Amino acid sequence: MNNIVAIPAFKDNYIWAVHSLDGNQLVIVDPGIAQPVLDYLHFNNLTLHSILITHHHNDHSGGVLDLLKEYPQAQVYGPSNEKVSGVTNAMKEKDRISFTHFDLHLNVIDIPGHTLGHIAFFNESVLFCGDTLFSCGCGRVFEGTPAQMYNSLEKIKKIGKNTLVYCGHEYTLANIAFAEQVEPNNVALKKRHDEAKKLRQQNLPSLPVTLACEFETNPFLRCQEQTVIDAVENHYRVKMLDPVMVFAHLREWKNQFTL
Ligand code: ZN
Numbered sequence: 001m002n003n004i005v006a007i008p009a010f011k012d013n014y015i016w017a018v019h020s021l022d023g024n025q026l027v028i029v030d031p032g033i034a035q036p037v038l039d040y041l042h043f044n045n046l047t048l049h050s051i052l053i054t055h056h057h058n059d060h061s062g063g064v065l066d067l068l069k070e071y072p073q074a075q076v077y078g079p080s081n082e083k084v085s086g087v088t089n090a091m092k093e094k095d096r097i098s099f100t101h102f103d104l105h106l107n108v109i110d111i112p113g114h115t116l117g118h119i120a121f122f123n124e125s126v127l128f129c130g131d132t133l134f135s136c137g138c139g140r141v142f143e144g145t146p147a148q149m150y151n152s153l154e155k156i157k158k159i160g161k162n163t164l165v166y167c168g169h170e171y172t173l174a175n176i177a178f179a180e181q182v183e184p185n186n187v188a189l190k191k192r193h194d195e196a197k198k199l200r201q202q203n204l205p206s207l208p209v210t211l212a213c214e215f216e217t218n219p220f221l222r223c224q225e226q227t228v229i230d231a232v233e234n235h236y237r238v239k240m241l242d243p244v245m246v247f248a249h250l251r252e253w254k255n256q257f258t259l
């Protein structure tokens, strides 16, 4: 398994850096800004092999052109349905990428909702999902509909329970505060809370996290669970007719939620 490191950027973004097996090259995910990546490359004497982009937002793609100035040979894989400057390989669902020196083989899926062309890169071990799934939360539905976002999360759920989630932001503790509002008696959530709190106190990322842990703790992946349905019905005093309706209300509740 490749060594994967979080390069912090801005206030709470992570630029994920995947090391090649020989340790000389990097594949990086969602560089919103170039400088922290350049610093990391220089300090560790590495070459930039490729860049993966999950969606067009600037905090995920703003560093591409500056990185290409120094590493013009780097391949840039990005969503085919969005405009991202510097993309050399437009990716769509079912496309596959093989990084031979990395023993890294990634599949592409469309996960619209946060943005309409949002994609994820995954295999059975790793998932790079940008701003769609967060630990104990999910991205805001900016361009798509709640139904699209719900379906994208359901697609992610099918990838596998041992898969490690590498998402775009450190939002875990804030997400847990909301999740505990929804499911105050969720034991797995309490455990994740303690674990994430300890990591953050040491200034370590709360990520990656397994999908299995997310299935037990993330309310947005639990729209079919009775506890979550009850919580949403109690909060809104409306009968929920299907999981998409649960998801839409949950997302709206979270939008209004302040600590
Ligand atoms: Zn975004």
Ligand code: FE
Binding pocket: 057, 059, 060, 131, 168, 169
């Ligand atoms: Fe973002």
